[in-house]
Amino acid sequence: MILKPLDREARQTAARLSKKLARAFLNFPMLKENDRLLVALSGGKDSLSMLYLLTRLQKSWKTPFYIKALHIRSDFSGCSADERMEEIIDSWGVDYEILDVPIRGRLKPGRSLNCYWCSTQRRMELLRYAEAHDFGVIALGHHQDDVLETLLMNMAYKGEISTMMPVMKYDRYPQRVIRPLCYIKEREIVEFAELMGFSTYATSCPYGQTSKRLEARKALELLASRGEYVKDKMFESMSRVNLDYLPVQDGPEVPSAG
Ligand SMILES: Nc1ncnc2c1ncn2[C@@H]1O[C@H](COP(=O)(O)OP(=O)(O)OP(=O)(O)O)[C@@H](O)[C@H]1O
Numbered sequence: 479m480i481l482k483p484l485d486r487e488a489r490q491t492a493a494r495l496s497k498k499l500a501r502a503f504l505n506f507p508m509l510k511e512n513d514r515l516l517v518a519l520s521g522g523k524d525s526l527s528m529l530y531l532l533t534r535l536q537k538s539w540k541t542p543f544y545i546k547a548l549h550i551r552s553d554f555s556g557c558s559a560d561e562r563m564e565e566i567i568d569s570w571g572v573d574y575e576i577l578d579v580p581i582r583g584r585l586k587p588g589r590s591l592n593c594y595w596c597s598t599q600r601r602m603e604l605l606r607y608a609e610a611h612d613f614g615v616i617a618l619g620h621h622q623d624d625v626l627e628t629l630l631m632n633m634a635y636k637g638e639i640s641t642m643m644p645v646m647k648y649d650r651y652p653q654r655v656i657r658p659l660c661y662i663k664e665r666e667i668v669e670f671a672e673l674m675g676f677s678t679y680a681t682s683c684p685y686g687q688t689s690k691r692l693e694a695r696k697a698l699e700l701l702a703s704r705g706e707y708v709k710d711k712m713f714e715s716m717s718r719v720n721l722d723y724l725p726v727q728d729g730p731e732v733p734s735a736g
Pocket residue numbers: 517518519520521522523524525526548549550551558600617618619620681
C-alpha cells in the first residue's frame with residue numbers, strides 16, 4: 479500500500495490535532511517521564527491516527543517516552559488488520575508486534591461471540607502483555623464522540639452519569655489506560671485519515687456496534703446539528719458539575735441557589 483506523501487493540508491491538520499493531543503496530555507495525568515507506552519492498534523482509522531499523532535508528539539514533548547504498537551489478531555474473519563497495516567507502521571518507523579489470540583476458540587460451548595466479550599478479552603490481553611513487557615501505560619483510540627456517546631448511553635440505559643475516562647486504572651493492574659484522542663472529534667479523524675491516505679483502510683468487525691451506541695450516536699449528532707462546538711460544551715460539562723442543580727437524593731435538605 480502506497481501512502482500519499484503529506485501535503486500542506488495534511489501537515490496543517492496533523493499540527494492542529496497534535497495540539498489537541500498535547501492539551502489532553504497537559505490536562506490529564508497521561509504520561510510521566512520515561513513512561514513505556516503501549517499503543518493498542520486495531521488497524522482502523524482511530525488507532526492509526528492516534529499512533530501517528532503520538533509519534534509526532536513524541537518528537538517535541540517536554541519529557542521522553544517510548545512507544546510500541548500492539549495489534550491483537552483474533553481467530554475470526556473481518557476483524558483483524560492485514561499486511562497493509564504493517565506497511566503503514568513500517569513507513570512511520572514505529573516498533574510494533576502482532577499477537578495472535580484465539581478469541582473465538584475461547585468461547586465456552588453454546589456461547590456466541592458478542593462485542594462486549596470480545597473487547598473484554600482484548601483488554602485483558604493488552605493488560606497481560608503490558609505487564610509482561612514492562613509497559614506502564616496503554617493507549618486506546620477512543621475519541622470525543624465515543625466519550626460523549628458513552629455518557630449519553632450511561633445516562634439513558636444505566637441511570638448513571640459516567641463515561642470512558644481519559645485516564646484510568648483497573649484495580650488489579652498497575653497500568654494506566656489513557657485515551658489521548660479524548661478532545662478530538664470523529665469528523666476530524668475521518669478528515670485526517672483521508673488526507674493521510676488510510677481512510678479506506680478500515681477493519682470492520684462483523685459483530686459491529688450495539689444498537690444502543692448507534693442510538694446514542696444519532697442523539698449526539700442531533701444535539702450537535704447546531705454546531706460541533708456543542709460536543710466541546712458537553713465534554714466541558716463533565717468537569718463543571720453543579721451539584722446544587724442536580725436532584726441528588728440524600729443531599730442537603732434545601733440546597734442554596736447561591
Ligand atoms: N485488535 C485490536 N488490537 C489492539 N487494539 C485494539 C484492537 N481492536 C481495538 N483496539 C483498541 O481499542 C480501541 C477501541 O476499539 P473499537 O473496536 O471500539 O475501535 P474503533 O472505535 O472502531 O477504533 P479504530 O478506528 O481504531 O478501529 C481502538 O481504538 C484500539 O485502540
